[in-house]
Amino acid sequence: MSEFKTFDDLDPSGKTCLVRVDLNVPMADGKVTDTTRIDRILPTIRELSDKGAKTVLLAHFGRPNGQIVPDMSLKQVVPALTHAVGKPIAFAADCVGTTAEQAIAGLMPGDIILLENTRFHPGEEKNDPELARDMAKLGDVYVNDAFSAAHRAHVSTEGLAHLLPAYAGRTMQAELEALSAGLGNPVAPVMAIVGGAKVSSKLDLLQNLMTKVDMLVIGGGMANTFLAAMGKDVGKSLCEHDLADTARHIMDTAAENQCEIILPVDAVIAREFKAHAENENVSVDDVPADAMMLDVGPKTIALISTKLDQTKTLVWNGPLGAFEMEPFDSATVATAQHAGKLTEAGKLISVAGGGDTVSAMNHAGVGNQLSYISTAGGAFLEWMEGKPLPGVDALKAA
Missing domain, CATH: 3.40.50.1260 (Phosphoglycerate kinase, N-terminal domain)
Structure with a gap:
């Protein structure tokens, strides 16, 4: 399918890749109860990491409505994500600004980091251009692997695609190819x-x-x-x-x-x-x-x-x-x-x-x-x- 670029068009080695994933997983007592969504994004994360990219994961969790809500921190997803990926996952307490910049600067090729809930910023759901520019500064390329959030025009799902070279992750690619076979063609x-x-x-x-x-x-x-x-x-x-x-x-x-x-x-x-x-x-x-x-x-x-x-x-x-x-x-x-x-x-x-x-x-x-x-x-x-x-x-x- 040539309608969008995939990893077949990307050499991620040495690049910092901002990857939008879906980690809005069900939790109980501080533990992830269903890892389906984590399992779906593993091919993308592993391929980027194996090819020497710095992989920076962007995601939302719950509906904090632009406020910092400790119960909706993505930090609680790190153990399950680490277990699934099979290598350490770093965490940064913000998805833009100095905190995120310094954390990403400390990464080596192949390293993976998860940034804090994008929806802690009121500009995320408003697709605010200023927030998009600040987020885009963090990486060289943008990868969207979250089809489940593709019906929303937010900074991390839509805005970034206009500011950085944009690619579909492996899960997004599989979904779009399946959908094309289902009703597209x-x-x-x-x-x-x-x-x-x-x-x-x-x-x-x-x-x-x-x-x-x-x-x-x-x-x-x-x-x-x-x-x-x-x-x-x-x-x-x-x-x-x-x-x-x-x-x-x-x-x-x-x-x-x-x-x-x-x-x-x-x-x-x-x-x-x-x-x-x-x-x-x-x-x-x-x-x-x-x-x-x-x-x-x-x-x-x-x-x-x-x-x-x-x-x-x-x-x-x-x-x-x-x-x-x-x-x-x-x-x-x-x-x-x-x-x-x-x-x-x-x-x-x-x-x-x-x-x-x-x-x-x-x-x-x-x-x-x-x-x-x-x-x-x-x-x-x-x-x-x-x-x-x-x-x-x-x-x-x-």
């Missing part, structure tokens, strides 16, 4: 699976996908709104009845764009919203008034699987049912495993991402089978919605 036919609770939170997404994909599978609570709009009784199921007109409009627009919408034909219903609640399978035409649909049924799973067999590219956002509770995870798990098998057989390009989707794919055991799973929640969703991502656009402009 996909191999047809393309299927999108969109699940989740509410249509209202995915309107922009549905509008964009209808013009880009051949098949659109709608699951989760969202599907109930569409079924109700078609005149079906959804009982006590989660449903946005006030969006019936919107749902009908989406279906009409999809038809105009030759996009086939696939809705559940059967459902697993229960009277209680809890794991292992007494349940049964019924047609979507026969949902009792006192019951709620908590997953799509076996006929729908079979239908989706058949359609998947005809698909070359799959983009997935959101579970098909209440996957956090057994047995209402069945459809999500079965469909994910089928997609995983097709991907491993070389028959499918599969890209999944956004919030619950990562948990659902890991729960289904397909974390390593799909072509790409994006850990970027908001940025992945905005990309699926067809919105510009300032951090990516800045790299392309550079």
Whole structure:
């Protein structure tokens, strides 16, 4: 891909590289509880260090709103980062100014340092030009390896790319290549699976996908709104009845764009919203008034699987049912495993991402089978919605 520069275009030896990474990791009792985001940035950090760069890591943590909040110091991430990288990581108590300059001056080629939370400065989220100039003074080149923050136009995600030679890190590169394969220049036919609770939170997404994909599978609570709009009784199921007109409009627009919408034909219903609640399978035409649909049924799973067999590219956002509770995870798990098998057989390009989707794919055991799973929640969703991502656009402009 020639839209942006990668490490293939960079000799980092002897250079000071400012690298924007995502270290906004979950913590409990002062320890990192999930190292997924740290693991994702290791290829970039190791390659720069091995090639003799001084690697200066920039990141945010939490929402300190331009204030110095000790609980949101990145210093607490250093032990987990050191362990993952396998070599010492220095730390500087500021990300600009004398403190940062002196710490970086003391580095040897191959050394790595993490600077303090960029959001401790009010100018970071305002993309303040003065802060950007002060930060740019610290390095020779800028590397963005934080796709998950690319939907924000901040100093460390966008501003620096205009002031220094700018490159995509290995994780950013992998993400952008996967996304291009998913919706940018996909191999047809393309299927999108969109699940989740509410249509209202995915309107922009549905509008964009209808013009880009051949098949659109709608699951989760969202599907109930569409079924109700078609005149079906959804009982006590989660449903946005006030969006019936919107749902009908989406279906009409999809038809105009030759996009086939696939809705559940059967459902697993229960009277209680809890794991292992007494349940049964019924047609979507026969949902009792006192019951709620908590997953799509076996006929729908079979239908989706058949359609998947005809698909070359799959983009997935959101579970098909209440996957956090057994047995209402069945459809999500079965469909994910089928997609995983097709991907491993070389028959499918599969890209999944956004919030619950990562948990659902890991729960289904397909974390390593799909072509790409994006850990970027908001940025992945905005990309699926067809919105510009300032951090990516800045790299392309550079």
